[in-house]
Amino acid sequence: MNENLQIRTFKKTGHIEVICGSMFSGKTEELIRRIRRAQIAKQRVKVFKPKLDNRYSEFEIVSHNDTSFPSEIIEDATEILDKCFDAEVIGIDEAQFFDDNLVEICQNLADAGKRVIVAGLDQDYRAKPFEPMPKLLAVAEYITKTLAVCVICGAPANRTHRITDEQEQVLVGASNHYEARCRLHHNFKEENNK
Numbered sequence: 001m002n003e004n005l006q007i008r009t010f011k012k013t014g015h016i017e018v019i020c021g022s023m024f025s026g027k028t029e030e031l032i033r034r035i036r037r038a039q040i041a042k043q044r045v046k047v048f049k050p051k052l053d054n055r056y057s058e059f060e061i062v063s064h065n066d067t068s069f070p071s072e073i074i075e076d077a078t079e080i081l082d083k084c085f086d087a088e089v090i091g092i093d094e095a096q097f098f099d100d101n102l103v104e105i106c107q108n109l110a111d112a113g114k115r116v117i118v119a120g121l122d123q124d125y126r127a128k129p130f131e132p133m134p135k136l137l138a139v140a141e142y143i144t145k146t147l148a149v150c151v152i153c154g155a156p157a158n159r160t161h162r163i164t165d166e167q168e169q170v171l172v173g174a175s176n177h178y179e180a181r182c183r184l185h186h187n188f189k190e191e192n193n194k
């Protein structure tokens with residue numbers, strides 16, 4: 001064959017997409033939207049969530065707006081490698097509840113040609129970076145930051161305010177424990193009017 005006519009073939013390139021933001025900002029909705037579109041295009045999809053997130057369902061990721069998609073619960077990110085050998089698109093929700101090894105796992109999957117979509121809280125309720133999200137943001141090809149609506153003033157809300165007194169970083173809950181707040185009204189207490 002004429003060498004000039006030879007076409008170089010490359011392995012399919014994978015990548016990492018991160019969807020981050022506060023609680024109620026639409027991360028899970030956006031993850032479900034992307035996964036559904038991939039599935040419509042007949043791509044093999046697989047979705048995972050951490051064992052900790054048992055808020056609405058054991059077998060689905062569920063948004064606060066009541067959209068859902070079947071998912072598998074895993075305890076450690078290493079389980080993803082064994083379970084998605086033939087998946088082309090991999091979704092991971094509530095990524096902030098996994099260990100730092102999630103970063104290496106996502107890198108391995110993307111290196112193997114897969115599209116990896118990771119959704120998670122970028123800040124905890126004290127507005128501190130929530131590991132391993134910052135590390136994922138550093139290595140991702142695409143980043144989407146979603147915003148909620150501040151329940152005090154209606155401004156774009158980038159933070160998650162805990163309305164109960166517990167102090168631990170991880171306290172799984174929804175509107176019973178948390179509200180979306182803007183920068184100004186994070187930790188604002190109406191009774192103090194400050």
Ligand code: ADP
Nearest residue numbers: 023024025026027028029063064065148149180
């Ligand atoms: P996340 O995964 O980021 O916590 P979800 O995708 O589960 O968010 O839920 C987003 C939905 O939450 C919105 O479409 C809306 O129906 C609902 N919601 C509740 N409180 C708020 C708020 N303060 N701002 C925006 N959306 C809210």
Ligand code: MG
Nearest residue numbers: 027028063094
């Ligand atoms: Mg969510």
